[in-house]
Amino acid sequence: MDAQQQWRTEVEQLVRTHGRSRTALMPILQDINRAHSYIPEGAMLAVSAALTVPRTEVYGVASFYSYFSVKPRGTYVIRVCRTISCAKQPEYHPAIAALFNELGIGFGETTADGIFTLEQTNCAGMCDQGPSMVVNEDVHVGLTEASVRSILNNYRRAAEAAKRPQ
Amino acid sequence: MDVKSVRGFVGNKLSFSEVSASDGVKMAAEMAPEDVVSIITASGLKGRGGAGFPTGKKWEYAFGQEGHPKYIIGNADEGEPGTFKDRLILTDFPELVFAGMAIAGCAVGAEFGILYLRAEYGWLREHLEAAIAHCREKGLLGKAIGGGKDFSFDISIRMGSGAYICGEETALLESLEGRRGDARNRIPFPVQAGYLGKPTVVNNVETLAWVPCILVKGPSWFAGMGTRKAPGAWLFSVSGDCKRPGIYEYPFGTSLRQILADVGADNPKAVQVGGASGNCVPPSGFDRTMTPGDLATGGSIIVFGPGQDMFAVAENFQHFFADESCGQCIPCRVGNQRLLEAIARMRANGLDKDSERTVRQLAQTMSVASKCGLGQMSPRAFLSILNNFAGELPGHA
Numbered sequence: 001m002d003a004q005q006q007w008r009t010e011v012e013q014l015v016r017t018h019g020r021s022r023t024a025l026m027p028i029l030q031d032i033n034r035a036h037s038y039i040p041e042g043a044m045l046a047v048s049a050a051l052t053v054p055r056t057e058v059y060g061v062a063s064f065y066s067y068f069s070v071k072p073r074g075t076y077v078i079r080v081c082r083t084i085s086c087a088k089q090p091e092y093h094p095a096i097a098a099l100f101n102e103l104g105i106g107f108g109e110t111t112a113d114g115i116f117t118l119e120q121t122n123c124a125g126m127c128d129q130g131p132s133m134v135v136n137e138d139v140h141v142g143l144t145e146a147s148v149r150s151i152l153n154n155y156r157r158a159a160e161a162a163k164r165p166q
Numbered sequence: 167m168d169v170k171s172v173r174g175f176v177g178n179k180l181s182f183s184e185v186s187a188s189d190g191v192k193m194a195a196e197m198a199p200e201d202v203v204s205i206i207t208a209s210g211l212k213g214r215g216g217a218g219f220p221t222g223k224k225w226e227y228a229f230g231q232e233g234h235p236k237y238i239i240g241n242a243d244e245g246e247p248g249t250f251k252d253r254l255i256l257t258d259f260p261e262l263v264f265a266g267m268a269i270a271g272c273a274v275g276a277e278f279g280i281l282y283l284r285a286e287y288g289w290l291r292e293h294l295e296a297a298i299a300h301c302r303e304k305g306l307l308g309k310a311i312g313g314g315k316d317f318s319f320d321i322s323i324r325m326g327s328g329a330y331i332c333g334e335e336t337a338l339l340e341s342l343e344g345r346r347g348d349a350r351n352r353i354p355f356p357v358q359a360g361y362l363g364k365p366t367v368v369n370n371v372e373t374l375a376w377v378p379c380i381l382v383k384g385p386s387w388f389a390g391m392g393t394r395k396a397p398g399a400w401l402f403s404v405s406g407d408c409k410r411p412g413i414y415e416y417p418f419g420t421s422l423r424q425i426l427a428d429v430g431a432d433n434p435k436a437v438q439v440g441g442a443s444g445n446c447v448p449p450s451g452f453d454r455t456m457t458p459g460d461l462a463t464g465g466s467i468i469v470f471g472p473g474q475d476m477f478a479v480a481e482n483f484q485h486f487f488a489d490e491s492c493g494q495c496i497p498c499r500v501g502n503q504r505l506l507e508a509i510a511r512m513r514a515n516g517l518d519k520d521s522e523r524t525v526r527q528l529a530q531t532m533s534v535a536s537k538c539g540l541g542q543m544s545p546r547a548f549l550s551i552l553n554n555f556a557g558e559l560p561g562h563a
Contacts, residue, residue: 023362030325034399053344064346064492067285079286081379083247083442084482085405085468122330122486123247124286127405127468128174134293137288148249 007046015050026053029062032134034145037077037117038069066121074110075162076155079134086123086130095131095143102152115159116152169293171259174250177428181391182375184254187265190378191306194269194462195314202273203229209385215241215333215370216443216464221377227357228274231365232403236276238267238319238343239361239368243284243326243333246441247486248466251401252371254413256283256290260297261377264321265306265372267426269381271319278323280361282338285328294323304487330490334538335360335368337492348494349538372401372465377495392418396457401466405430406438407471416456421492422453422467422475431469436448436554438468442483443543446476446550476555480548481509487544498541501532505545516561524550 014031018024025047035037039062048055062068080099086092103111103118110117126132129141140151194202204426207222216429228236242261244252255263267279283291291361296320301307309318329347331337339361360366376398378387389397396418402425405411409430416425426434437447440457440463447454447461453463468480488502508525517525554563 015502022344026327026341028323030327049548051344057345059226060346061344065285065329067326067328083484083486084438084479086247087482088406088470088474108261109317121286121328122489123245123249124243125250125253126172126174127248127250127403131171132404134289138290139172139286141172 004042005109007040007112008044008049010025010119011043011050012044021077022051022053025053025058025061029058029068033068037073037075038071040072041070046072046086051130066133072110072117075159076115076135077119079119079124081122081124081126081130081132082120083127085127086132089131090140091144093130094145095148098145098148099152104148167289167291168259172554173287174254176254177404177410177412177414180401180413180415181379182259182262184348185262185379185382187261187301188304188306189313190262190381191312193312193381194272195312197230197272197318199273199275202269204383205381205385207545209380209388210392211373211376211380212398212458213370214372214376214400214465216440218458218462220358221369223375224272224357224369225273226251227355228276228365228367232358233363233365233423234275235278236274237361237364237365237366238268238270238274238276238279239280239335239338239366240279240321240371240374241243241335241338241368242281242287242337243338245254245284245330245333245490246286246443246464246466247483248403248438248441248468249464250403250405251413251465253287253290253380254536255401256287257370258293259373260294261301261306261372262375262473263380264298264301266320266369266377268307268311268319269377270319270369270374272314273424274367276365277318277320279319280494281321281323282326282332282340282342283323284332288325291323291325298323298388303343311516312348318462323544328476329492330486330538331492331538334540338368342360343547346492348492349540351537393457395459400456400463400464402465402466402467403454404418404469405468406469407431407434407474408469412478418457419455421455422447422461422558425456426452426469429469431471432470434474435474436470436551438462438470438547441466441468441554442486442547443539446479446547448554453513476507476551476558477513480551481506482515483542483547484509487540491540491544495535495541496539497532497535498544501528501536501541502544505532505548509548512559515558516559522552
């Protein structure tokens with residue numbers, strides 16, 4: 001099966017879950033984004049054909065929302081809240097320094113092993129418990145230098161376990 | 167993820183803990199739709215997402231629409247910086263929210279509900295799906311609910327994907343329809359032509375949670391909590407420099423000073439009320455009250471202690487707006503960028519009279535000419551900081 005045929009098959013499966021209407025566009029893109037950490041061009045073309053939505057509009061939606069990406073990202077996307085309630089906490093800068101040091105990357109970058117992408121997010125809604133970050137669909141609060149290291153190690157272990165043959 | 171592990175602190179007793187969701191749905195099932203609407207109208211309940219539109223009036227308009235099917239949307243796209251009350255409500259009282267949606271459905275004649283949950287709260291989804299399943303088991307959702315034969319209502323959850331603007335109701339509808347979150351022009355209003363062009367009620371999570379409480383305890387119980395002009399109580403999200411950040415319930419008319427004492431804010435320098443779109447209040451304003459017309463509030467309070475650089479706050483909020491502008495109208499898209507640059511410049515070099523005039527003109531243009539609330543409100547925090555704390559800029563005596 002060529003690559004585009006694979007995308008067509010994958011998108012058809014998603015259409016079975018979410019339907020073949022324009023209202024299914026967001027849920028379908030969300031599932032692709034979750035499964036692959038981003039929305040590849042081939043996927044956008046297949047979605048465009050399956051839902052008969054112009055490809056420019058599929059790209060328009062995929063590039064509008066901050067949780068979507070049209071460029072490859074790591075398995076785990078870390079989103080550090082940068083809004084004032086979190087950013088004014090004394091542990092905020094030490095926690096970010098720990099992320100930079102542990103991962104060896106800055107904001108907007110992906111680690112060479114493809115496990116982590118580091119991003120910033122606007123208010124994650126954890127203002128009473130900051131500093132906070134959202135990693136894929138988990139939220140972490142009360143961040144410190146030490147807690148950041150242990151959180152990253154847990155995700156590293158999970159990524160290794162997923163790679164090991166069953 | 168264990169959602170209770172990040173529940174946070176609740177500072178006083180919440181009215182929501184006193185009401186059972188099923189009582190509210192059962193009452194609605196036995197009533198005529200008009201009566202449900204008039205109870206909500208009589209209570210004086212207003213929208214808790216920030217705009218404060220009377221809920222009863224919204225439902226009345228939707229009830230009077232011919233189009234079919236009608237939709238009820240629960241707006242759980244809580245993105246205003248410093249606001250997290252809906253997170254607590256969805257954690258502790260999801261059934262009240264779903265009951266509120268079902269009652270709204272009964273009142274306006276809708277059978278379908280959608281909860282639009284922000285991506286950042288994705289960790290709540292499983293918890294909410296379980297609560298919906300539980301409501302179906304108890305007969306609060308599904309067919310012939312609450313004992314009413316003709317009363318069917320069900321809810322599905324749809325996720326956002328990280329866009330503050332989708333908390334604005336017409337942008338939210340665009341997102342549900344598979345488009346970029348670009349705010350729509352009104353007229354038509356969503357109650358006339360909303361989701362898929364059909365009559366649609368969009369209510370905030372907290373607004374919906376109050377609905378079954380008002381039905382069960384009566385509109386006068388609710389109205390009696392606040393002032394004559396501003397009936398009811400509100401959940402406040404408190405964060406920043408204080409000993410006890412968390413969620414607090416207060417009736418309208420409570421003074422800011424009272425709240426600051428309760429949350430343990432020692433000697434605050436300023437308080438941001440209403441999130442990034444709100445106002446920054448200096449100590450001379452601490453006797454003002456939480457009432458529409460005085461301190462309008464989205465229920466968010468961020469406390470700034472004595473050491474806070476206030477223009478760092480302004481820059482943080484401005485960065486937020488520059489980031490979150492959807493980009494379709496120029497006053498907001500370009501204005502927020504220019505304002506951000508101006509704040510960075512004035513933090514470095516101070517502010518002379520000429521550039522102050524330019525910046526104020528820009529802010530006024532944005533608030534007058536932007537298409538939706540995002541651009542109209544975005545200069546407010548900066549202006550209130552400029553008006554009260556200009557002395558902190560370099561070059562000021």
